[in-house]
Amino acid sequence: MSEIWVLVDKAQDTVRNVTYEVLSAASKLKEKNGATVCAVYVGDNSGAIEADLGKYGAEKFYKIENPALKDFNPSLYAAALSEVIKKHNPDIVLGGNTLQNQDFLPRVASRTAAGLCLDAIDVDMSSSSTLQVKRYKYSGKSIATISFHDVKPMIATVRLNAFKPTEGSASAEVVSESVDLPSDENYKVIETKIIPKERPELTEADKIVSGGRGMANGENFKVVYDLADSLGAGAGASRAAVDSGWVPYEMQVGQTGKVVSPNLYVAVGISGSVQHYAGMGSSKVIVAINKDPDAPIFQKCDYGICGDLFDVLPALTDEIKKLG
């Protein structure tokens, strides 16, 4: 029986939602190839999560547990997963496009001589045996359809929010796998710092408010933050605002910054260059606020207000708060 594996992403004791999204992607493939959907945990201790995984479509649950996997180490994680892949020969291995998966799955691909596609926005089977994914190339400027050759395993990560979790009724059968891991003298974690963020991470945010050249200085971003907070949104910026030193580069959205696809993107004082649009053009709804009626962004938005952002933003923030 062929298998599709889904990597489990956990935060403390709970399974992160992205895992359920990817299980949903796997269930779509299962309809084409009839494979068994399996959740796969790599780490030091999974806890009792098989019921949750089963509820979202996992029929089997491989636990790859080893004390050496307590801290994330890309080489050891790759060694552990590759060993179990070689043992069970799954057809397909999927994971969320998390930083951790981006970090160690390329090593797994090289170790298992597998194809690898990161950041898929859709997955399908081009035949009963080969995986096909859609993903952006040239930032948001093009969507490529990529086929795997028929060499197993086929490995892909799936963009966050690309699939909706679907509840199934399977119960996951637990299979424990033990792996021998050499101690790794080449890689040591010295310190891990969790830095509390005031607002959602741009790449995970459901809504984003970004400011551009029209903000004129860093202090003026307060009106952007106020609107963002009224919406529970992340706060971003255009390259012009970052290059001017008004806000840190972590906030940059665009082809040379972060590529985002929230449900709502509010572009404030942003003209809408090709470069910027490439980083946010896949957003579901785009709102533009700009005083220049000829700004290109007004040809690329769903809604807009042509007016002075310093008048519009406080008023809009109040209206959003009124809606509650």
Place this chain on the structure above:
Amino acid sequence: MKILVIVRQTPDTEAKIQANSSGNGIQTDDIKWILNPFDEFAVEEAVQIKEKTGAEVVVLTVGAERSVDAIRTSLAMGGDSGVHIKDDSFADMDSFALGKVIGSKIKSLGDIDLILAGKKWIDEESSQVPIQVAEELDIPQATLATKVEVDEGSKTVKVTSVIEGGEEIRELKLPAVVTVEQGINEPRYASLPGIMKAKKKPCEEVGVDGINSDEIGIAADALGSAGSRVKTDNIEIPTISRSLKVLEGNDVQQASAELAKLLREEAKII
């Protein structure tokens, strides 16, 4: 100490991307090519380490004839020499094959202590090649570095990396692969004397016969797309179809109330 920077030539960020006639690539006629913007940070970091330690900086790329310009730009910023892997057999390689070919070339160079790269190629939207090179060479890696401190004495590099929700400090034994985050430094502009000097710096051209394919366990004719595991079938340019409802902002209160209402009732997004 010897540092190797893996760079990529990409279309300019302002370039208009259009599918070519075969549908699985892009039209390249009118494209201006640049050094991948994220690689500028890697080259700058290498040159800064060189300025502190006297390290030698080698710049490597895989690509068509024109890609040598990405090497020349990097040499003008302060790199010492280039390696250009450019055989036609290497066209259309995926990251698996690229990892093998680049890894094999680095092995034959022999004495590389640190491999640096940008965090992502803006054309392929790919971040995996430097990591696959690390796996081929069986050396450690740290990605998204915001700080890189080399200790030549202990042959280690201390890297501060962006992780989900924060940052992590890691110590890697050299040789190691490090990809750098945007903003780790301010890449310098190549000066005119720098550009003049770069033209005279050595750049080795490597063809298919320059790659020891036995060592990487694949036949010479399986280098390139034949050794790849994935291929691009189709490139599609998304059309912009947006509703373009732009409200006049003369009465700010009214326009804001109207927009909030549209977002709630029509777009159902708030």
